[in-house]
Amino acid sequence: MKKQIFKRVTMALLLSASLASAGGVFSIGHKNFGLTMGQDSAYGNNYSVLGLNAHYFVADNISVGASYSLWLGDDPTISQLTVPVTYYIPLSMPFRPYVGAFYSHTFMGDNGHGVEYDDSDSYGGRVGMSMITSPNSYVSFGWVQEVYDDGVNKKSRGYPEVSGGISF
Numbered sequence: 001m002k003k004q005i006f007k008r009v010t011m012a013l014l015l016s017a018s019l020a021s022a023g024g025v026f027s028i029g030h031k032n033f034g035l036t037m038g039q040d041s042a043y044g045n046n047y048s049v050l051g052l053n054a055h056y057f058v059a060d061n062i063s064v065g066a067s068y069s070l071w072l073g074d075d076p077t078i079s080q081l082t083v084p085v086t087y088y089i090p091l092s093m094p095f096r097p098y099v100g101a102f103y104s105h106t107f108m109g110d111n112g113h114g115v116e117y118d119d120s121d122s123y124g125g126r127v128g129m130s131m132i133t134s135p136n137s138y139v140s141f142g143w144v145q146e147v148y149d150d151g152v153n154k155k156s157r158g159y160p161e162v163s164g165g166i167s168f
Contacts, residue, residue, distance in 0.1 A: 034165030
């Protein structure tokens with residue numbers, strides 16, 4: 001019984017402290033915008049991936065966002081819409097560990113030869129470290145674990161992520 005009370009009090013204090021010490025790019029009402037660039041492969045093809053993302057801080061250290069990625073360079077055409085929720089843990093300045101979850105919908109085009117692919121959904125989580133680089137910008141480095149489940153097959157893959165953004 002004492003252990004449960006101790007755990008609850010500790011969690012409440014940690015949450016209160018983390019929400020109270022938010023500031024700058026991770027504080028309530030801030031909007032962060034960023035670009036993503038990278039490479040990926042699907043269906044035996046290699047793609048260059050370009051994306052835009054926007055996040056809004058609904059509370060200190062908690063963001064909800066949307067991102068759109070376009071996969072360029074091969075067929076089939078692929079685009080992806082993602083909705084993430086991220087919590088930034090304010091342990092010290094300028095570094096902020098983060099943990100988050102997301103849902104993605106991937107839109108598939110045909111391959112130019114009459115073969116069509118089905119759209120798909122995925123979900124997953126991410127962890128990493130953000131570094132505040134100025135009062136209005138940050139860079140993040142982390143790991144993403146994504147699960148694809150079409151009702152028949154379930155696959156998972158992990159990959160590194162590097163991102164940056166500006167805030168106002």
